Amino acid sequence: MLRHGAIMRYQNALLPTLKEAPADATSVSHRLLLRAGYARRLGAGIYSYLPLGRRVLTKIETIIRGEMDRASAQEVLLPVLLPADLFRETGRWDMFGDTLLRLKDRKGGDYHLGPTHEEVITDLVRHEVKSYRDLPLNLYQIQSKFRDEARPRGGLLRCREFVMKDAYSFDVDEAAARVSYETMRAAYVRIFDRLGLTYRMVSADSGAMGGSGSAEFQVLVQSGEDIIAACTKCSYAANLEVARSPAGPAGDASGTPPVEQLSTPKQRTIEQVSAFLGAPPERFLKSLVYLVDGALVMAVVRGDHELNEIKLARALGATDVHMASAEDVFKATGAPVGFAGPVGFSGKILVDREAAAVVDGITGANERDAHRQHVVFGRDYQGEIHELRSVRDGDVCPDCGQPLALYRGIEAGHIFLLGTHYSAKMGAQYLSVEGERKTIVMGCYGIGVSRLIATAVEQHHDDNGILWPMSIAPYQVHIVQLGSEPEVLAEVARLEAELTTQGIEILIDDRDDRPGVKFKDADLIGIPLRLTVGAKSLARGGVELKLRTETDPKKAELLSCAEVVGSVVERVQAALRG
RNA sequence: CGGGGCGUAGCGCAGCCUGGUUAGCGCACUUGACUGGGGGUCAAGGGGUCGGCAGUUCGAAUCUGCCCGCCCCGACCA
Numbered sequence: 001m002l003r004h005g006a007i008m009r010y011q012n013a014l015l016p017t018l019k020e021a022p023a024d025a026t027s028v029s030h031r032l033l034l035r036a037g038y039a040r041r042l043g044a045g046i047y048s049y050l051p052l053g054r055r056v057l058t059k060i061e062t063i064i065r066g067e068m069d070r071a072s073a074q075e076v077l078l079p080v081l082l083p084a085d086l087f088r089e090t091g092r093w094d095m096f097g098d099t100l101l102r103l104k105d106r107k108g109g110d111y112h113l114g115p116t117h118e119e120v121i122t123d124l125v126r127h128e129v130k131s132y133r134d135l136p137l138n139l140y141q142i143q144s145k146f147r148d149e150a151r152p153r154g155g156l157l158r159c160r161e162f163v164m165k166d167a168y169s170f171d172v173d174e175a176a177a178r179v180s181y182e183t184m185r186a187a188y189v190r191i192f193d194r195l196g197l198t199y200r201m202v203s204a205d206s207g208a209m210g211g212s213g214s215a216e217f218q219v220l221v222q223s224g225e226d227i228i229a230a231c232t233k234c235s236y237a238a239n240l241e242v243a244r245s246p247a248g249p250a251g252d253a254s255g256t257p258p259v260e261q262l263s264t265p266k267q268r269t270i271e272q273v274s275a276f277l278g279a280p281p282e283r284f285l286k287s288l289v290y291l292v293d294g295a296l297v298m299a300v301v302r303g304d305h306e307l308n309e310i311k312l313a314r315a316l317g318a319t320d321v322h323m324a325s326a327e328d329v330f331k332a333t334g335a336p337v338g339f340a341g342p343v344g345f346s347g348k349i350l351v352d353r354e355a356a357a358v359v360d361g362i363t364g365a366n367e368r369d370a371h372r373q374h375v376v377f378g379r380d381y382q383g384e385i386h387e388l389r390s391v392r393d394g395d396v397c398p399d400c401g402q403p404l405a406l407y408r409g410i411e412a413g414h415i416f417l418l419g420t421h422y423s424a425k426m427g428a429q430y431l432s433v434e435g436e437r438k439t440i441v442m443g444c445y446g447i448g449v450s451r452l453i454a455t456a457v458e459q460h461h462d463d464n465g466i467l468w469p470m471s472i473a474p475y476q477v478h479i480v481q482l483g484s485e486p487e488v489l490a491e492v493a494r495l496e497a498e499l500t501t502q503g504i505e506i507l508i509d510d511r512d513d514r515p516g517v518k519f520k521d522a523d524l525i526g527i528p529l530r531l532t533v534g535a536k537s538l539a540r541g542g543v544e545l546k547l548r549t550e551t552d553p554k555k556a557e558l559l560s561c562a563e564v565v566g567s568v569v570e571r572v573q574a575a576l577r578g
Numbered sequence: 579c580g581g582g583g584c585g586u587a588g589c590g591c592a593g594c595c596u597g598g599u600u601a602g603c604g605c606a607c608u609u610g611a612c613u614g615g616g617g618g619u620c621a622a623g624g625g626g627u628c629g630g631c632a633g634u635u636c637g638a639a640u641c642u643g644c645c646c647g648c649c650c651c652g653a654c655c656a
Contacts, residue, residue, distance in 0.1 A: 016588085016606095018588090018589060018590095018605095018606085019589075019590085019605060019606080019617070020589055020590050020605075021589085021590090022589065022590085023584085023589090023590070023591090023649085024584080024648060024649040024650085025649090026649075026650070034589095035589095041648090043647085043648085044647085044648065044649085092656080095656090096656075097654095098579090098654095099654085099655070099656085115656070116656055118656085147655080147656085149654090149655070150579065150653080150654055150655080151579095151650095151651095151652090151653090151654080151655095153649090153650085158655090322653090414656090416656095444656095446656090480615095482614085482615065483614075483615095513617095514613085514614060514615090514616090514617075514618065515614070515615040515616065516614095516615075516616040516617050516618080517616085517617050517618095518615095518616085518617095519615080519616045519617085520616065520617045521617085523616090532615080534615065536615065537615090544615095553615085553616065
C-alpha cells in the first residue's frame, strides 16, 4: 500500500528565497541553504531549520532509522540535560574542557548539555543488563547534541547545536563486539549509498575515544577539512593522519665518503639549499625540532617529505606535540632555525624509515650558515626508526602497490570499537554462563545528521543552486504553474491528485509571479524533477519535464498529459532504487 | 584561545577619514497600471534604538573608551 505523497503549495509555504546571500556566509552550502530558504542563523553555530530544511533532515533520519532497525538496533531517546556525576565518573567532566556546555540548576548543582552519550547509555545498561542472556544489545537515538566549539564554521558544517545519530553496542566479549561492529559497518555502507553521496570509508585515528578499531565515512568534497588517501585500485583508504607510507628501498652506503661541512650562507630552506648546492631534495635530511610533553626531540624526514605530527606523537606515546620555538631550536642546536641536523645532536632523535635509507645525505650542521653532506644514518648519527612522514599523492598503496590519490573530505560518520573503555570505568557488567561477573564490551557509532545536509549540498550544486539526490530531496517533483487559465489550473490539480496518490512528493509553485522568478527559485531549491504546466505547454500537447541536473532550459522534454504521471513515477522510483 | 575583519531597514551596500538639514541607494515588501516561458516596466508608499553603554561637543552614524555580537585564518575537535 502506497503512502500518500506529501504536498506543499507555495502560497501557503514559508519558503523565503534570497537573491543575495548574507555577506558572512562563505561556504557554498551555507550560502545556498540560506538563499534557498532551508535554514536561518540564530547565533554562532546555531540554526533554525525552515520547512524545507526540516524535510531534508527527516528524509535523512528516515533512511538512517530504516537501516538501524534492519541491523536490529533499537531506538531510544536519552536526555540532553545531564547531571555532572556521569561525566565525572569517567573523567570527561574535566577532559572535555570548554567544549562542554555547562550550567547550574537552581540549587547550584552542576549540569551540562550532552555532547555525546557513552556515559548515559552505559549507565542505563549497567542498571538494566544483568545476564549474558540480555546481550547483545544495540541502542541508538537521533537527537540534538551540544558542543561549545571554539570556532563553529561553515554554516551547518560545524555547529554548536547539531543533530546526531548515535548508536552504542554492548556485547559479551571482543569477538562478539567485532560482529556488532561489522554489522554496523555494513549498515553505514547501506546508509551512505542510499544518501546518494560519493564517499569513502577510511581507517582513522581512534583518538581519545580509546579502543581498538575505527573507521570514518568521509564524503568527498573539495572544501573538506580532512585529507584522505585512497588507493586508485583497491579498497585501501585512510585518513592522512594514519595513512601508511611505503617503506623505502634499503640503500647501500658503503661507498659514501666521510662527512664534509659546506658553507651555505643564508640558505635556510630545503628549496634554497637544494638550489644552492644543485642537489635534489630527496638527498636532504629535514631535521625538525619538536617540543614533546616538555622535552626537545628531533624528527628527521627526507627533504621532499612532510612530517606527520600524529605519527610522531604515536611513536613517542605522547599527547602534546608541537614545533619548538625559534629560541628553543637555538638552545637545542646552537644554530638558528634552518641549520638543524642530527649529527652531533644530543637530544632524542626519531628518524623516518625513508630518511634512514638515504645513503648520501645533506643536512644542517647545527651551526649558522653551514650544512653537511655525505651523512649516513647509523654511521654518522643514531636514532629510533619510525614511520613519520605523511603520505603524498602518488605514493604506492601499502596493500596493493598501486598509486594512492589524495582527496579532501568531510567526516559524516564514524564508527568505533570501544572495548571496555567506558564499561570498565562505570562497572557495566553481566553474569556469564559460568556465573562469573564480566565487563561488557562496547562499540559506538555516530552520524552527523545535520552536517550531512550541508555535506550533500557541498557535493551536489551548480552555479544556480542545489541539486539534491532523489533520496533526500525535500520534495521529488517541483511543479511550476504558469498562468491561471482554467485548463492550467485543471491540469495542475490533476497532477497533484494523481502524483500524490502514487506516493510522489510535490511542491507546487502556484504564486502569481513571472516565469523567470519561478524557474530561478526552482533551480535554487534544487528539487530533482521539474514539471512546467502553462498555456503554452498545453497548446503544444502537454507538460514539460526538466531534470535539475540538466542546466540547458531547452532540454526540457514535452510529455503528453496522458504519459506524464507514469513517466514521473518511474523516474522517481528508478532514482530511489539507485 | 592567538591573528585579521565586520556591525547602518529582511538581504546586499554607500555615508564615517574631514561631526552640522528630515540617514541614502539597489533588491525584497505594500498598492495600482501595464506585462507575462529564465530574477520585467512605470507610478505611489511602508519600514531605521545607525550593535549597546558611557564620554567629548552647542550638536555624534561620524571622534574617544569600555562592552556585546558575527565572520574568516590558525590552534583545538569525543
